[in-house]
């Protein structure tokens with residue numbers, strides 16, 4: 001099973017990806033996690049990526065494409081993988097397509113967890129207010145302004161990516177505002193559908 005999971009922060013991508021990892025015994029390949037690990041380890045890629053990541057911009061296509069190319073060739077990705085946070089640009093989507101063709105691999109689906117941005121912001125604002133009222137620290141990611149800018153960045157970055165997969169008949173939308181179990185069922189339906197010859 002080779003999947004791309006698309007969706008803004010707060011859509012529940014992490015929860016669903018973890019479930020799919022267990023279900024199919026395939027790795028979740030998050031470029032954000034890999035870049036953070038490279039920064040922490042002080043590798044040449046990490047050193048290049050750090051300032052860009054700190055500024056909230058995108059790391060160069062060449063760097064992330066190189067990381068993914070190496071990673072999907074590793075033994076644990078032989079039976080499939082879930083891409084998370086990649087591709088973020090049209091160039092990355094095109095390179096991934098070429099990479100998979102070269103390796104003789106096929107993508108099964110690009111699943112987008114769709115959200116109502118206004119409702120998602122309300123949810124975060126409430127969560128931040130509740131934490132504050134309880135005297136708890138507000139997580140940086142739950143700061144409404146930080147959250148809004150991450151949401152805007154996601155919409156800007158992926159604007160060109162979803163049409164790319166739609167044109168290829170690979171895009172599947174699942175309502176990310178539903179409950180965790182309902183989203184899981186929606187994803188499983190999509191996977192049953194794409195697995196049918």
Ligand code: AMP
Pocket residue numbers: 031032033035052053054056057058059060061064084085086087088089092
């Ligand atoms: P994330 O954890 O997916 O939000 O990624 C954290 C940061 O890593 C992003 O803000 C980017 O700077 C960088 N990053 C992660 N994935 C990519 C990607 N596919 N292309 C470019 N930059 C990325």
